[in-house]
Amino acid sequence: MTRPQPLTGRDNAYYWEGVAKGSVLIQKCTVCGSLRHPPSPMCPDCQSLDWTTVSATGRAVLHSYTVCHHPLPPWEEGPYAVVLIDLEVEDSDEHPRIVCGTRGISSEELRIEMPLRLVFEDGLVFAGPEADS
Numbered sequence: 001m002t003r004p005q006p007l008t009g010r011d012n013a014y015y016w017e018g019v020a021k022g023s024v025l026i027q028k029c030t031v032c033g034s035l036r037h038p039p040s041p042m043c044p045d046c047q048s049l050d051w052t053t054v055s056a057t058g059r060a061v062l063h064s065y066t067v068c069h070h071p072l073p074p075w076e077e078g079p080y081a082v083v084l085i086d087l088e089v090e091d092s093d094e095h096p097r098i099v100c101g102t103r104g105i106s107s108e109e110l111r112i113e114m115p116l117r118l119v120f121e122d123g124l125v126f127a128g129p130e131a132d133s
């Protein structure tokens with residue numbers, strides 16, 4: 001069985017199109033400038049319907065995680081981690097969060113507040129170990 005692909009609609013198509021091209025795009029209100037994620041049609045701060053996107057830089061910090069042992073979906077080898085990461089975003093001090101899986105790092109290696117980087121694979125985004133600089 002193959003991994004199910006994300007369901008896309010008018011509100012989140014920009015996000016998955018960005019991921020397919022290797023970037024995470026975050027909604028930015030064009031009226032008050034606040035960032036928001038997950039995708040939504042209206043700014044929760046000022047109720048504007050006007051928005052644009054800004055790009056995550058690819059750097060992130062581990063905010064929290066869980067390790068799934070059972071039941072495992074057929075496309076995962078387990079146990080596997082699901083992580084909540086704080087994204088670094090271009091030209092912003094805000095750190096919107098996304099939930100994703102991991103690549104290239106074991107559950108035992110995960111530590112809260114550790115630096116991670118975004119990894120793009122099969123039209124999805126994952127968190128991996130920080131790149132050597």
Ligand SMILES: [Zn+2]
Pocket residue numbers: 029030031032033034043044045046047048
């Ligand atoms: Zn706003």
